[in-house]
Amino acid sequence: MLTIETSQLTKYYGKDRGIEDLDLKVTEGEIFGFIGPNGAGKSTTIRLLLSLIFPTRGSGRVFGLDMVAKAPEIKKQIGFVPSEVSYYSGMTVKELFRYSAGFYGAELNGFYKRMVESLDIDLSRRIEDLSMGNRKKVALVQSLLHRPRLLILDEPTSGLDPLMQHRFFDLLREANREGATIFFSSHILSEVEKLCHRVAIIKKGRLVEEADVADLKKRMLTRVDIRLTSDIHGLTLNTPGILSFNGRERTYSFLFQGDIKPLVGELSGLPLDQLFIAEPDLEEVFMHYYKDTDEQEGQK
């Protein structure tokens, strides 16, 4: 079942582009990473899903319900962590939690206490006295109080130290294990890679790729370096997907795209001394997509 499904979702701010013709599918129970640089349209998409802004054209469904017409019903089952957390000044953290829970009829129970302890949150402090990192922690607890089916996080880890990021991710994984779908926007690719099952890459308001993290990396170019124990003049390899083959005598290197198994099979027939296969990290994948689409635009 799809938790989020958008069709041709478009938002313009006057003449400025927010997002264009975005078709997004997020399946129930997955951790979905939404990546792109600042200004790509990540926050616009999230604000549309939350009905904070409204589409110029296109539509979206959350839990199978129209995201505009059924917004209050949808929001009962959504938790949200914004990129910049702003709460009411004059309130203590505990008052904020009570206030937020009141909208859902939720109890501040054992789960809540465990989250507060895990993230080391001081309930008696006033919101305006909290650092950015502490506000983020408060935002996460607040978003999980009512055990939402969908958790939407917009650049959630900015301002968190590495230890807190780790605990933050643990809580997200726990929520996911309990059935929550997580929609996670970020431009920090390593954290998306660590946490997400699937990713979508957005560029200039348009979706350029949507795939499993593992698949995406598999489809990418890998660099292969081989060193042989004896000289082979005029070495050729027949596995499809080999690009930019170069080298001489004992040392060869090339780029490879595709299933690695046939290549390894062919290489095993050679007098191999050393073999290096470098898997790209998500950053390289991301840059690949950005470079490719830029080149395509340049050709047009």
Added chain:
Amino acid sequence: MNKTLFYKELKRGFIGWISVVAISCGYLILILIVNSTMTPMMDSVAEMFGSMPEGFLKALNFSSQSWSNIMGFYATYFVFLVPLITGGFSVVWGINMIAKEEYHRTAEFLLTRPVPRHQVLSTKMVVVSLYILSTNLLIYVTALVGMSIIDAQAVNVGTLTILHFYGLVACFLLMALGLFISMLFKRGRSGVGIGIGIVMGCYLFDMILKVYGKADFLLYLTPFKYINLDVINPGYALEGWRILVPLGVTILLVASSYLLFRRKDIYT
């Protein structure tokens, strides 16, 4: 109406409401003290008024005749007390209902709760309406008690009630105007400056037209036209048009605000 939001809003605006009541009632008590000190000098005041241009006196609602008793004196300053001070705060309350949430970026929190937008607006309107009603009621009671202490025989409770009812309607009109204007803002902003601007603008427009004296029909564009200050007139009574016109405009502005807010983009 949403109860969680209602109690929060009530608590959140309470200190502000106390300030409005203190300012309004403080000013009212000052008026009454000034009146009791001026009573022995009324002959010289009448002489001073006689030397002033008629348009100027009309604009400020000054007349030696109306100042002959405490009701008339009170009506002169009622313009500053209710439509200007309380009305000024009403327009700020109207603007701040949503614009303040946008300005302080708390709208992102509030509007991601499972509360329909019309319910958010209705709840906030109920709270602001309670503040406007209670402020006007306290001013009315303070005026009634204060004037009765100074000159109980001169106080006409019916007339005073009608005068304050006009004031209350004007406050609601200004609140609705503030709310409507805030819906036209692209991004949230603080309502104080704009609120003061709206009320003072209406007041100055009213004054200029009265001094000019040749375009009286334009006076209907300000809330002040709908408040009958001629309280010393024995025929003073509730006039339907003075209630129905501002009430109709209020309903129109509130309904338009609901429609605009239904699909208003909330930016941060």
